[in-house]
Amino acid sequence: MDTEELRRQARALTDRAGITDLMDRCLLSLDEGGFDEEWARAFHTEDVTAEMPIGTVHGRAALPAHVRRGTALFDRTVHLGTDAVVEVDGDRATVRGAQLNTHVLADGSGGVFLSAGHADTALVRTADGRRISASALRVVWTQGPPPRLPDDFAPALAARHGAGGAG
Numbered sequence: 001m002d003t004e005e006l007r008r009q010a011r012a013l014t015d016r017a018g019i020t021d022l023m024d025r026c027l028l029s030l031d032e033g034g035f036d037e038e039w040a041r042a043f044h045t046e047d048v049t050a051e052m053p054i055g056t057v058h059g060r061a062a063l064p065a066h067v068r069r070g071t072a073l074f075d076r077t078v079h080l081g082t083d084a085v086v087e088v089d090g091d092r093a094t095v096r097g098a099q100l101n102t103h104v105l106a107d108g109s110g111g112v113f114l115s116a117g118h119a120d121t122a123l124v125r126t127a128d129g130r131r132i133s134a135s136a137l138r139v140v141w142t143q144g145p146p147p148r149l150p151d152d153f154a155p156a157l158a159a160r161h162g163a164g165g166a167g
Helices: 003-032 037-044 064-072 153-163
Strands: 044-052 055-057 074-089 092-105 112-126 130-143
Touching: 003 037, 003 074, 003 092, 003 112, 003 130, 037 044, 037 064, 044 064, 055 064
Parallel strands: 044 130
Antiparallel strands: 044 055, 074 092, 092 112, 112 130
8 A cells, every 4th residue: 555545544434433523512501501603613604504303403603592592491401313324425414323312301390302303414525624514314204292382483394283282
């Protein structure tokens, strides 16, 4: 194996390790809170699009408030990601993985709401390192009582799930 091939392989391994680290830290951050501009900048591009069960948001500036509003539905959460398949193509990359989320409802009932699905993420290399440019969590199944959504939470969600539910 020549030196150039070793450099190429080292770069590929370094890229994959950096992407995996970013994805793991982002998922863990969902359980830690602190959704502010610094948090958004650490993980996302300025023009990010994020599709979540609580709705879709466009732009890094809008992301923290959207995530805070969704996580306020729960007292505690644990988000687990696994089976990540990372594909790197130069400055762009994609990650597809499974996600299992456990939520303790904030309504005082002590109810636990589980959801599981597939997370698809696009990343780009920026001057600050890799950042998420698009993400989509597609829930495949849920178990337990869903959180009660405020009437104004997300009109599209209320219509899809009936009054007050979040599937």
